[in-house]
Amino acid sequence: MVEFRFDIKPLFPQPIIKVASNLLPHTFRGDRRQCLDATSKMSEIIDRLGQLSAISQGLNKPVTTAQRLRMSENQTIYLLADTEAGPNGAVIGLLKVGTKDLYLFDEKGQTRKMEQSPSILDFYVHESRQRAGLGKRLFETMLNEEQWTPLKCSVDRPSEKLLAFLSKHYGLVRTIPQANNFVLYEGFFSDGASQKGSRNGHAESPERTKNGLHITNSPNTHLFGATYLGDDTTKQKRFGRRGSDSQQQQQQQHQQQQAALLQQITQISPNGRYGAPRPTCSMAEIIHAGSASSGKGSGGGSAESNRGNEIAEIAAQLQLQHLQTVENVIEYELEQEPEPEPEPEPQPEPEPEEVITPPTPLPKSYTPTPPPVRSPEAAESIIGDNRKPPAFQLSKQHTGMKNRSFGVGMAVMPSGKMEFNQEEREDFGVVKINRPLGNDIASPVQDNTDAMSTVSSTGGLTDQGYNDLKFYHNKLW
Ligand SMILES: CC(=O)SCCNC(=O)CCNC(=O)[C@H](O)C(C)(C)COP(=O)(O)OP(=O)(O)OC[C@H]1O[C@@H](n2cnc3c(N)ncnc32)[C@H](O)[C@@H]1OP(=O)(O)O
Incomplete structure (x- = not known):
């Protein structure tokens, strides 16, 4: 049983009350202050019961909340209480119903638009009180109040228990398959739906266009397109001239109209x-x-x-x-394909004594493109003993394999006067170049500069080339 910190008896002058979007019991009478108090307590009751119902059905979110009820125009919650239980009484059951505009398949598989169709939306009796006839009592009260018959109700994704309940109490067994999660029973579309089904609910005949296209904003229309139902005259014509050109033309025309009409279908937001x-x-x-x-x-x-x-x-x-x-x-290709030869670019100001030989293809070792992924061992071979390789395997995020730029690689092309050196740690990515020869550091071990800036001046080229220096220095690479 669901007990609350407040006394529920004032809210339940009778065991079953009906609550609509004003969140007040239909029996409620009181001033403004009492009204606010009752609304707040009723919200708490509905939220608790809705939550328990969701848990009981294995839903990850309640179908029933006070907030939802407040926003709805055509939903009603029936609450069953045991005012004798405990000091404050207890609420033991909830049944939420409402009317819905639904597109449903009838027994022949045709789509029907059902406006304001009565629907069972949420139903819960506390575990400690199930199978004691309380569900039936709640359901019957609802049918009476709404003037519905069970056969004319669609049921929103019923649980096994509810299916058993409907079977036992109302003999509802044979369902009409639907594309959505509503379950209806044979007889739902039978004559008198508008009278017996509900005060508001009524079945509409399938929508037809002049051309006999059955097109609705329905699940099967979404899935399979509009259905051509044909009319008598059209049928006569079709059967009379089977296989003729005019028949093909007619079909083409219908297909075009069908496509045009399909575009007009609007989607309704999910809820x-x-x-x-x-x-x-x-x-x-x-x-x-x-x-x-x-x-x-x-x-x-x-x-x-x-x-x-x-x-x-x-x-x-x-x-x-x-x-x-x-x-x-793309990744695979980057790994597999041979390193592309960089496009030779003109050096901005070539040194006179320097021999630059583009467009001769560059030796492989000077390829400015870094290897795709560097292992810590490889990194260790380039940096000094006192350097720690990257603590992690470098991914393409670090190597920038996706952003390779060959032109920039040329900027670090080795030349007789160009070397990379750095005597003290500087800001990340700062590389000194063109330091006079002879000023280099004797051993990379003494150098505390950032990892890749320690390539010695004695050539400084590892078998990985200068590229290593380049892309380790600048994260953007
Ligand atoms: C649209 C929806 O709301 S779907 C969700 C339906 N709600 C749930 O599944 C929540 C858990 N179940 C319940 O809250 C209840 O079992 C209800 C609301 C379905 C029925 O309330 P009850 O008070 O148990 O119904 P009541 O006592 O009048 O009828 C009992 C019949 O319901 C069916 N039923 C109830 N509980 C069960 C169960 N655990 N297993 C199988 N059938 C059950 C049986 O047909 C049972 O008859 P039986 O005992 O002779 O087999």
Whole structure:
């Protein structure tokens, strides 16, 4: 049983009360202050019961909250209490119902738009009181109040327990398969739906256009396109001239119209039982930039919009997979392909005595492109003994393999007067060049400069070339 810190009895003058969007019991009478107090307590009750219901059904988010009820226009919550339990009484059951505009398949598989169709949205009896007839009592009260019949109710993703409940108490067994998560039973579309189903609910005949196209904003339309139902005259014509050119033309015309009409289909934002609790796909959210989020958190919902959301998620996942594949291919190619020879670039001011020989291809050891990934051992061979190799395996993020720039590599082309040296540690990335010869440090071991700036002046070229120096010095590489 669900007990509260406050006395629930004033809120429950009778065991079952009805609460609408004003968050007050339908029996409530009081002044403004009492009204605020009652609203706050009722919110707490609804939130607690909604949470327990979600836990009981294995949902990661409650379908029923006070906030949702407050925002809804056509939802009602029935609450069952045991005012005798404990000092403050206890609330033991919740049933949320509402009317929804749904696109549903009938027994023949045709889509029907059901406006203001009665729906069972959330149903919960506390575990300690289940299978004692309380659920039936709550349900019956609701049917009476709403003037609904069980057969005309759609049920939003019913649990096994609820299916058993409906089977046992109302003989509802044979369902009509749907593309969404609502369950309906055979007889749902039978005559008199508008009278017997609900005060408001009524079945509409499938929408037709002049051309016999059955097109709705429905799940099967989203999935399979508009259905051509045809009309009698069209059928006669079609069967009379089977295989003729005019028939083909007619079909083409229909296809064009179908495509044009499909473009007019609008998506409704996702909400409802399936819209709310499901974990979101981050890619879908990024791609749709919040357009899908508009419906989140609202209590109502239509199933076809959820279908649209699922399709969007699948598309997003495919897109993500595609991007990953492309990235892998690029990575693979970078690793596999031989180092491209750099385009020779003119030296800005060549030294007279210096012999620069572009466009002759450069020796491999001078290739300004760093190796893709450097192992700590390789790094150790370049730096002195007192240097620590990078503590981690360098990834392309550090080596900048994706941003290779050959032109810049030429700037560190060795020449007779060019060397890299650094006597003391300077700011990261600062490299002194053209230091007069003979001023070099005797041993790299004595040098405390940053890792790669210690290449000795005696050539300084490791088998890795100067490139190592370059890209270790500048993180941007
Ligand atoms: C749209 C939705 O809300 S879907 C979610 C439905 N809610 C849940 O699954 C939450 C957990 N379940 C419950 O809260 C309750 O079991 C309810 C609301 C479904 C039914 O309330 P109860 O007070 O148990 O119903 P009541 O006592 O009137 O009827 C009992 C019948 O319900 C069905 N039922 C109830 N509990 C169970 C159960 N644990 N396992 C199988 N069937 C069950 C059975 O048909 C049972 O008849 P039986 O005992 O002869 O087998």
